[in-house]
Amino acid sequence: MTGPAFSTEHAFTLPLGYLDASGTLHRDGVMRLATAADEILPMKDPRVQALPTYLIVILLARVVVRLGSLPQVDPAVVEGLFSQDLTYLQELYNRVNGLSPPTVAVTCPRCEAGFELEAPMPGESAATPWNGSTRRSPDSDATSTGPTQS
Numbered sequence: 001m002t003g004p005a006f007s008t009e010h011a012f013t014l015p016l017g018y019l020d021a022s023g024t025l026h027r028d029g030v031m032r033l034a035t036a037a038d039e040i041l042p043m044k045d046p047r048v049q050a051l052p053t054y055l056i057v058i059l060l061a062r063v064v065v066r067l068g069s070l071p072q073v074d075p076a077v078v079e080g081l082f083s084q085d086l087t088y089l090q091e092l093y094n095r096v097n098g099l100s101p102p103t104v105a106v107t108c109p110r111c112e113a114g115f116e117l118e119a120p121m122p123g124e125s126a127a128t129p130w131n132g133s134t135r136r137s138p139d140s141d142a143t144s145t146g147p148t149q150s
Contacts, residue, residue, distance in 0.1 A: 008033045009065065010096045014085040018067060018077060026068025031089070034097050038062045047075075060089050 009032045017027035042048050042058035057078045064073040081089070093099070103116040 010092065012092055015088055016082045016085050018081055018085065020070065024069070026070055029067040030065050031063050031092060031096060032065050034059065034063050034093070056090055060093065063093065064089065
């Protein structure tokens, strides 16, 4: 029997790192793919029921299998992450589990600035035609002037 044809674990390096009680900084870790249970079981947790935004703490504690030399990653560790690292792990979670569209590095042909664009997901239209409407109600305070041309 052979292993899966895809990676089930993804190594990462936190932008800042988790600082434990002894002052040790932990930056390198591993996140595994989420299972259905990882997404369903936390919904029964009273902390998530009381505060739905706590779900990401429980999810990350379940799927981050290693962080530096810590013996385990539990909700208290996730709670202790700097905001920048929490955001990084949320984005990694979405990306490795296919919950966010892939991005493509592109370069502007005019100014040669580099940036990333979201690639269309399978089944999505590659372009959305602009018809001059913002689809806002007429009494909306926002006004569309349409695309700009240089």
